[in-house]
Amino acid sequence: MTDDSRQDDSQQPQQSAGLIEDTSAPFYTIGQVAELLGMQPAALRRLDEQEIVSPERSEGGQRRYSQDEVQRLREVLELTEEGVTLPGVRKVLELRQQVDELKEEVAELKGQ
DNA sequence: TTTCTCACA
């Protein structure tokens, strides 16, 4: 080992009192997410281009990923690792949302 | 230093 100078990342979202669960509030940089998911920053940009994830943009035009996006990214990775193409992943996510909405409708109808 | 976009293999 040459140097063990570890840099402490103070950019990580912390749950101070454990009351605030801002899954869409804490933002990660593309580098953080890439390391977190073990993928290349370029891959994250492709996902953004394909509108599979839509990270916010900071003033400098830099992508900011929330914990929600990271979670979505995990699901996306699962699919791509199974051989699903990006357009396919997009469709899956779209269908998932529809299923979710339909479930709500069903629940409502049952309650009547 | 990190991230950005664009471009090429």
Add this chain to the structure above:
DNA sequence: TGTGAGCA
């Protein structure tokens, strides 16, 4: 999909 150039 991965990598590099040039910029902010």
